[in-house]
Amino acid sequence: MRIELERRANPSLLFSVISPFLALALTVFAGGIMFALLGKDPVSALYSFFIEPLLDIWSLHEIAIKAAPLILIGAGLSVCYRSNNWNIGAEGQFIAGAIAGAIVPVVFHDWHSSLVLPLMLIFGMIGGALYAAIPAFLKAHMNTNEILTSLMLVYIAQLFLDWLVRGPWRSPDAYNFPVSRDFAPEAILPELVSSGRANLGFVFAVVAAVGLWIMMRYTLKGFEITVLGQSERAGRFAGFSSRRMIWFSMLLSGAFAGLAGISEVSGVIGKLQPVISPGYGFTAIIVAFLGRLNPLGIIAAGLFLALTYVGGEAVQLTLGVSDKVTRVFQGLLLFFVLSCDTLIQYKIRLVFSRFRQTTEGGAH
Amino acid sequence: MPAVGSSAGGPLLAVRSLTKLFGSFAACNGIDLEIQPGEIHALLGENGAGKSTLVKMLFGVLAPTSGEIVWKGDSVRIPSPGAARRLGIGMVFQHFSLFEALTVAENIALSLSPGISLSKVAEEASRLSHLYGLPLDPKAHVADLSVGERQRIEIVRALLQNPELIILDEPTSVLTPQEADRLFETLDKLKAEGRSVLYISHRLEEVQRICDRATVLRHGKVTGACDPRKETPASLARMMVGSDVASVSTAGTNTKGDVLLEARHLSVPARTPFAVALKNVCLKVRGGEVLAIAGVAGNGQGELFDALSGEYPAADASAVFIRNKPAGNLGITARRLMGAGFVPEERHGHAAVPSLPLSDNLVLARSQSDRRTFLGGGVLGIIKHAVVRLASRRISETMDVRKSGDDPAAGSLSGGNLQKYIVGRELDRQPAVLIVNQPTWGVDAGAASRIRQALVDLAKSGSAVLVISQDLDEIFEVATEIAVISEGRLSDVYPAHALTRETIGLLMGGMYGKTEGEEVAHAH
Incomplete structure (x- = not known):
């Protein structure tokens, strides 16, 4: 037996609109089954996973904190993916941005100025962009597969950060713990409102997403991205260069990931440490697709996935389940999003007797 | 090769009020068609007349919305190309589906069941190609072959299935006059064996030369069935387009400039x-x-x-x-x-870009030449969609582009209408x-x-x-x-x-x- 995907002549418009919500519902349903198998009451588990975090001010702040990098990275990635460039290494660009931005408060820790924070943010963007420039160069000039190179560079960045905080950048005051110096107060991203920890990073994320939405919807650049993503040949006919687009999209998404990285260490952690991301760069891929590669959709998707992080922590505390539950939920969600989208475009056909079919119709 | 059977007297294939709806648009609207054993039957029509839709239904690529396909007197359902081949219908598409880096025999073997050895395929293919006057070297790489030779591969591939009906979609559009002549000889041989051919073309001279009967489609409906040899090219064209085709006038093109x-x-x-x-x-x-x-x-x-x-x-x-x-x-x-x-x-x-609307496809070709008209906002390059849409409508009107809706996706237009738009897009700026x-x-x-x-x-x-x-x-x-x-x-x-x-x-x-x-x- 064989399973074939057959393209539908008329994909349903209704279902392509409700597809993300359908995926959400299926994720919640499958999650309930998972909790039941773990021996927990699914209803109360789902309640503390998805509802409780929405009821407290502090947990809403946590959601904003976690949504900020997801939205920022996801929006940048959407430009990449729309232009048919598959940057999978945002996690590495996030770390590279954090390291580059931290040069100012760690290496020049004696310099106190109101310029420190803006410089850190700029350095962070440059760091992320430069790190994304490596796979961009390899793809544009060596014809290398950017999926592999950008992904492998993630591990290099992670290990480089680890070495940095254990070696040259280790704080002299931290009793040999592998952390950098604490950032000075002027190097800390300010909080948004007095009620909680949410910081300016969330504003960056929303502004960036709206900006990209305007670009994609109204400008020639957005048109260029769409055209080159759909057909390189038509883009060439229009006078657009796919090589320049590789650079543009990779540098843009790298810069956004780098900004997310420096915002995270500056606004949330306050120093460098061996691990600074719970996988934001990878989760942002789910965010980008759940948001239909539309920057406004990505804001909503980023908030939802932030909820899975916060909810995951909550059930860890209240029910004592593993912190891997969060990853399972995110994996389920991506699975359902992609399969809903696939089944809208294609229908499944089971083919039972390939052999008989071809021998009868075949040569004699 | 076994003798080709045919049911006594009746048509090989009959199509009764076959209809295919895409949404509310009827690509084929109550088509009736009969193909007799051993005839070369022409299917004539403008692009968008429903020819491709009709043959796709006959070959099991599309499912009809309503109507009936009768094969040798029995009503049949054709759910897939495999089913069509089993019935005895072979098809040679306009755009070939061949792997350039593989040999002729390998390409043919790909469409057969996995069990058959390559040498047997090569042997059978060269036997058939000699029998039908389609010289072909099974060991040659497709990349080295001319379009005419590639078409022969497709024809041999179809013949290997021993079909009783062969559908050819615009077969001569890529051939030299000499190659086309050779193809016609092959078709005559097939016909002499009692096989039927459904021949899709817009070249009226050809249809008159080789076809026994013709069915003409317009806007998804049959507008005429005739013996093409008794018609003139002008009368056939009139059936196709519903009015006299204006012949291109070239008078007064003698003034030469720089x-x-x-x-x-x-x-x-x-x-x-x-x-x-x-x-x-x-x-x-x-x-x-x-x-x-x-x-x-x-x-x-x-x-x-x-x-x-x-x-x-x-x-x-x-x-x-x-x-x-x-x-x-x-x-x-x-x-x-x-x-x-x-x-x-x-x-x-x-x-x-097929998925983008016509107006976006106007920007595709003219974003820089008409920068001042189409773009605003200086370096930001904001596309003025209203202006573009207006220009797009002007082009559609000038070139008589028929489309559904004001600004549909380019891919939804028929080939001829999209081509009129694409040419009109350039003419509009008087290059x-x-x-x-x-x-x-x-x-x-x-x-x-x-x-x-x-x-x-x-x-x-x-x-x-x-x-x-x-x-x-x-x-x-x-x-x-x-x-x-x-x-x-x-x-x-x-x-x-x-x-x-x-x-x-x-x-x-x-x-x-x-x-x-x-x-x-x-x-x-």
């Missing part, structure tokens, strides 16, 4: 292993002239278009001159700004130089005549027009000068009235060139 487009010793190495290198191409087109470049597909036409359009610029600036300025190393945008317009061969994914590759490839008679007239009119208004085409009828209709391309070399340019089909056919085979000519002269 040289607006020139290629000087243009040589381009092959970009890929399967591409053709251009060798020392020289040509001049004056204002008021239509230079047509004839040639069999795959002899460097695409490469010539790429080099002249600047999609792949040459290294040497003086290889191409546009309005007396060197442009050989400039990109397509710079050449557009110098007053040139371009229409590539492939509509989907080259000249247009001084227009370079068109295969202007009416797969386009119906009505749209083709509209497009050809527009090209002639543009030349009359003083522009230089270069047309690359495989269609000799078209070339003689529009050209004031003719050259022939073969294996990347361009022949001398001749005045159109000085050439006959036969001489062009010889030039297509590469029988030209000063060196060869001299050698021949020496030999005598």
